[in-house]
Amino acid sequence: MDVCRIPAVRFPAGPLRHPVDPVSKNLSIGRPSSVRFCSSSSAELRHFCNGNNHGTQNRMFILGMGFVGQFVAQDLMNQGWVVSGTCTSVSKKEMLEKLGFNVHLFDATDPKLVFFLLNFRPFIFMNKLEVINILNEHTHLLVSIPPCKDIGDPVLQHAKLLKKKLNNKHLQWLCYLSTTSVYGDCGGEWVDETYQPNPKSELAKLRLAAEEQWLSLGHDIGVSSHVFRLGGIYGPGRSAIDTILKQGNLSDVQRGRSFKKYTARVHVADICNALKESICKPNPGRIYNIVDDDPAPRTQVFSYAHKLMNEKWGCEMKEEGILGRNVEGSLVGEKRVVNRRMKNELGVRLIYPSYRSGLESICDKIHENPLLT
Numbered sequence: 001m002d003v004c005r006i007p008a009v010r011f012p013a014g015p016l017r018h019p020v021d022p023v024s025k026n027l028s029i030g031r032p033s034s035v036r037f038c039s040s041s042s043a044e045l046r047h048f049c050n051g052n053n054h055g056t057q058n059r060m061f062i063l064g065m066g067f068v069g070q071f072v073a074q075d076l077m078n079q080g081w082v083v084s085g086t087c088t089s090v091s092k093k094e095m096l097e098k099l100g101f102n103v104h105l106f107d108a109t110d111p112k113l114v115f116f117l118l119n120f121r122p123f124i125f126m127n128k129l130e131v132i133n134i135l136n137e138h139t140h141l142l143v144s145i146p147p148c149k150d151i152g153d154p155v156l157q158h159a160k161l162l163k164k165k166l167n168n169k170h171l172q173w174l175c176y177l178s179t180t181s182v183y184g185d186c187g188g189e190w191v192d193e194t195y196q197p198n199p200k201s202e203l204a205k206l207r208l209a210a211e212e213q214w215l216s217l218g219h220d221i222g223v224s225s226h227v228f229r230l231g232g233i234y235g236p237g238r239s240a241i242d243t244i245l246k247q248g249n250l251s252d253v254q255r256g257r258s259f260k261k262y263t264a265r266v267h268v269a270d271i272c273n274a275l276k277e278s279i280c281k282p283n284p285g286r287i288y289n290i291v292d293d294d295p296a297p298r299t300q301v302f303s304y305a306h307k308l309m310n311e312k313w314g315c316e317m318k319e320e321g322i323l324g325r326n327v328e329g330s331l332v333g334e335k336r337v338v339n340r341r342m343k344n345e346l347g348v349r350l351i352y353p354s355y356r357s358g359l360e361s362i363c364d365k366i367h368e369n370p371l372l373t
Contacts, residue, residue: 057082059170061135063155064144065096065103067238068177068230071268072142072275073101084138086145104134132165140279141174141223143214147206156213168222173282175226175275176214178207180264180289182229186335188262193229193287193341215285224282230271231264231291231337234355238268239362240305262295264337267352277346288342294354295336301355308363 060076062069062085073083077100086106087093096103135141147153155162183191184198199205211227218225234240274290342348352358 058140059084059138060140060142061085061138062142062144063106065092065101066144067235068233068268068271069142069144070096070099070101071235072272074099075272075276084134132162136165136167136170139170139172141171142275143174143176147203147210149202149206152206153210153213156210156217159213159217163217163220166217166221166223171221171223173224173226173279174214174218175228175278176211178211178227178229179204180229180231180291180335180337182208182211183335183337188334188336190336190338192338193289211287219285224284226278226283226285227287228271228274228278228290229287229337231266231289231295233268233271234265234358235268236362236365239359240302240355241309241359241362241366244302244305244309260334261297262334262336263298263301264289264291264295264335265301265355266291267358269351270348273351274342274346274348277348281346283345286345288346289337289339290342291337291339292350292353292355292358293339294356296355301359304356305359305363308359312363312366313369 059082060073062073062083065073065085065087069085073085077083084102084104085096086104087096088106090105093103093105143155145153145155151157181201181204182197182199183195184200184204186195189195197208199208215225215227270292271290274288278288339348339350343350352361
């Protein structure tokens with residue numbers, strides 16, 4: 001069995017190449033950066049479900065069918081889209097296929113290998129041109145693969161090849177899912193997309209580099225490209241309530257977050273809504289913070305989750321075992337993230353503007369007492 005090996009190709013980060021407009025005079029949060037406001041066009045999402053300006057059915061390809069990818073895929077499929085995606089293991093591929101998803105196997109941790117596992121043709125690996133042909137068959141591309149240490153974005157290791165072979169005959173829109181960690185140390189300030197990123201960790205620096213590279217690639221091939229900087233993601237099966245039900249201890253990273261005074265977060269349903277609004281209102285080169293309205297500390301979120309559970313199931317659960325002792329710390333490294341651009345330009349109306357409404361919805365959907373199972 002032959003496996004196609006592709007030499008790693010570095011894709012240097014560079015300045016964004018999109019025209020910019022002046023920043024709104026009504027917005028003066030944080031330090032200004034070179035990213036500015038642009039105008040956006042509007043359309044109806046149902047138009048995309050029935051066809052597009054290329055005369056083909058809309059097809060979304062999702063690089064990374066994780067928690068967000070699965071939610072987006074199901075939502076678009078319910079609206080008539082054709083959706084395909086990737087995962088990293090055979091077992092997960094089989095699980096996702098049982099849920100009705102069309103999934104290919106992609107090893108994002110090894111930049112030297114690009115391979116897909118085809119449906120009904122197990123362990124037949126595709127060469128690099130076939131991979132690009134798959135992307136060229138789709139109208140929309142969502143990138144939800146995190147960077148790897150010492151490598152960066154594994155897909156962009158082949159950026160020169162992508163730039164040469166990808167085309168906009170069908171592909172018209174892409175979005176890279178990033179994180180608010182690119183802002184770095186903000187000293188507790190309110191920060192919007194004009195705040196100059198200053199990432200501290202290696203992964204956050206790689207995220208910022210990937211943002212610029214995806215935007216630049218989209219510009220070069222004539223595809224409307226966007227970046228979403230997400231807060232901490234939660235939703236059904238992945239929330240403070242679920243963590244409590246597992247009755248396990250938090251990881252060191254999670255416990256460290258417990259001591260933060262501010263934490264940006266967003267419900268997965270609101271990420272999905274923002275993506276659909278961006279599809280309807282493409283704005284090449286635009287960056288959006290995708291967060292809710294309440295950057296509450298993690299301790300407050302877990303306390304409310306305990307309250308909901310105690311009220312619904314009449315049980316008293318200890319909070320100390322999960323979160324440990326909360327301490328007053330400095331605001332070094334903290335931030336409160338502004339979502340004004342998301343609302344004003346994309347027209348997003350948050351389904352869950354606060355962790356309270358998000359947790360209430362999750363709790364309401366649990367019909368049987370999980371503590372008795």
